Structure formats: C-alpha cells, structure tokens
Amino acid sequence: MTTSANYLKQISNLVPADEDIAQNRADFRKHKMLTVALVGPPGAGKTALFEATARQLKGTARVTIITVNPAAERDADRVSRYCDQVRAIKTAAPDARAVRSALQQLHLAGIDILFMEALGGIHGPQISGDRHGAGCQRR
Amino acid sequence: MAPRFRATVTVLAVSGGDDKAAEYVDLLTASQVLILSKAELQRHVIFNRGAFRGNVHRINPLAELFEVSAFENSGLTRWLAWLDRQRKDKDPTYKPATPPAALAEWFFG
Numbered sequence: 001m002t003t004s005a006n007y008l009k010q011i012s013n014l015v016p017a018d019e020d021i022a023q024n025r026a027d028f029r030k031h032k033m034l035t036v037a038l039v040g041p042p043g044a045g046k047t048a049l050f051e052a053t054a055r056q057l058k059g060t061a062r063v064t065i066i067t068v069n070p071a072a073e074r075d076a077d078r079v080s081r082y083c084d085q086v087r088a089i090k091t092a093a094p095d096a097r098a099v100r101s102a103l104q105q106l107h108l109a110g111i112d113i114l115f116m117e118a119l120g121g122i123h124g125p126q127i128s129g130d131r132h133g134a135g136c137q138r139r
Numbered sequence: 140m141a142p143r144f145r146a147t148v149t150v151l152a153v154s155g156g157d158d159k160a161a162e163y164v165d166l167l168t169a170s171q172v173l174i175l176s177k178a179e180l181q182r183h184v185i186f187n188r189g190a191f192r193g194n195v196h197r198i199n200p201l202a203e204l205f206e207v208s209a210f211e212n213s214g215l216t217r218w219l220a221w222l223d224r225q226r227k228d229k230d231p232t233y234k235p236a237t238p239p240a241a242l243a244e245w246f247f248g
Contacts (some may be wrong), residue, residue, distance in 0.1 A: 025143070034226050035143075039166060041159075042151035045176030048209035049150055087162055113222065116144060120232070 020096035025102050033111045039118050046117045054082035054116075060096050061112040066102045068094045068118040075117065084110060092119060146225060148172040153180040157187040157224045160194040167195065172221065179208040 004122070028035050038046045047067075054063045063100045064085040067075040072088035089101040149157045149170040154177050160167055167173060173195055181188065195204055203221060207214040226233050 027147075032230050034222070034229050036146045036148055036222070036225075037144040038148050038150055039170075040152075041155065041163070044150040044152045044155060045209060046150045049174060049176055049207060052207070052209040052212055052215060053218070053222075056215055057222075112226065123238055 016057075017096050020100040021030045024096055024099055024103060027108055028114075031111060033108070034113045035116070036113060037116045037118065042069075042119060048076060050117055051079055051082055054079065057113070058082065062110055063113050063115065064106060064111045065115040065117060066094075066099065068116065094118060129139055145229065146171050148174060150174045150176050152177040153184065153186050157191040158194070160191055160198060163229065164198055167198050167202065170199065170202055172205065172218075173199075174218065175204065175206045178206040178214055179211050 016124055037052060050065060050111055054065070057063050063083040064087075065076075065079055066087045066089060067079070068089040068091060069075065070090060070092055072090045076086045076088040085106050087105055089098045089102055092099060094116075146167075147170045149163065149166050149172070151163070151173065153175060160173070175191065180186070189239070192204065195202060203217075205214060205218045207218060
C-alpha cells in the first residue's frame with residue numbers, strides 16, 4: 001500500500017461514522033441475518049407491505065424492523081404485533097450512528113430477517129460504507 | 140467490500156402514478172427489487188401498466204418487479220419466494236419453509 005493510501009486509510013478511520021458503519025456490517029455478518037431496506041416516497045405503502053410480509057412470515061422467520069421517519073413511533077406501534085422486535089428512529093434520513101444505536105437495543109441473535117423501512121433519502125454510504133448507495137433524488 | 144443492507148427494495152404505489160419509476164431513477168438503479176404496491180387500485184385509476192413496466196425495465200433491467208396488494212393480501216407469493224431465496228443464499232444451511240398462506244395463494248390464486 002502506498003504511503004498516501006495508508007494515510008487516507010488512517011484518516012478515514014478517525015471519522016466516527018466509519019466506525020459505526022464497520023460495526024453495523026460486522027453485526028450483520030456475525031448474526032447471518034438477511035438485511036432488507038424498504039425504501040420509497042411517503043405514501044408508497046412501505047408499512048402496509050411490511051405488515052403483509054411479516055404476517056406471512058410469522059412462524060417461518062423471526063422478523064425485526066427498524067422504522068425510520070419523522071413519525072417512526074407511530075409506524076412502530078402499527079407493525080409491532082406482526083414482528084418480534086421493533087425499533088423506531090425519528091429522523092428523515094438515518095445515518096450509520098442512528099442504525100448503530102438501534103442495533104445495540106436489539107437482540108441480534110434472534111433475527112432472521114432485519115427490515116429497515118425508510119423514506120427514499122436513505123443513503124448506502126451512511127449505513128455501511130458502500131460508496132454507491134441509493135439516493136432518492138427526483139429527476 | 141462486505142454488503143450493506145443486502146437488498147434494497149423500492150416501493151412505489153399505483154396511486155403515485157405510472158411515471159413514478161422515471162422520477163426515482165437513482166433509487167431504482169440501486170435496487171434489486173421494485174414493488175408496485177396498492178396494485179388493486181389499477182382497477183380504479185388511470186395507470187398505464189405497460190409504460191410503468193417499460194420504464195422500470197429501461198432504468199434497471201435486472202430489477203425484479205412484483206405487483207402486490209397488501210390490502211387484498213395478494214401478489215405476495217413471488218415476493219416471499221424471493222425473500223426465501225435470499226435467505227438461502229445468505230445461509231446455505233437454511234431450510235425454506237413454505238408459508239401456509241402463500242401456498243394457499245399459489246393454489247387458489
């Protein structure tokens with residue numbers, strides 16, 4: 001590795017978000033959970049889709065959801081009867097730290113499928129470090 | 140590079156209009172699945188299904204497109220089968236169990 005690449009690596013390690021990103025990914029890997037992000041504009045039916053999905057999966061998969069939006073608690077209440085664990089993040093666009101704190105409150109070994117429901121503004125890089133994350137810019 | 144969320148699923152509703160896929164190009168490009176939700180509304184609103192599907196295919200030819208009605212609890216079979224495949228890919232020891240309701244839908248439509 002060249003000196004400059006090394007230097008860049010060291011610098012990026014100092015950014016707290018990267019630490020959260022790495023830990024989130026490590027958790028996903030360690031517990032072998034399938035992680036699925038449900039994204040789309042408001043009113044697209046993400047919560048209803050999740051409800052229908054979780055209802056069907058009951059008994060065949062332990063499902064957990066992290067709901068992300070300014071009224072996340074309301075959505076969390078709505079879906080709580082269909083899944084094992086629910087966490088709400090009250091923000092429009094989650095960053096890796098918010099997901100990190102949600103993961104820390106969950107019993108990770110008890111998750112087969114982790115859904116995250118978020119508005120379109122969810123960016124891959126903020127969650128796990130992928131540089132080609134999803135955006136939701138209108139064209 | 141380890142995966143982020145393994146799958147990104149974009150949800151767009153019939154009520155959003157048949158041009159929605161073309162509006163959210165970046166999102167659709169980054170998705171493996173597009174779910175057209177509120178599918179039952181196609182009977183009640185003007186929605187050019189061909190145009191919508193054409194846009195999806197043009198923007199992301201690899202994306203799977205599932206039409207689902209959570210209200211009528213229909214169209215879920217293929218989506219659930221897709222989830223099942225992802226679980227199997229993730230963990231080869233996983234033994235898929237066919238959800239009873241999905242099986243019923245398969246038989247009875």
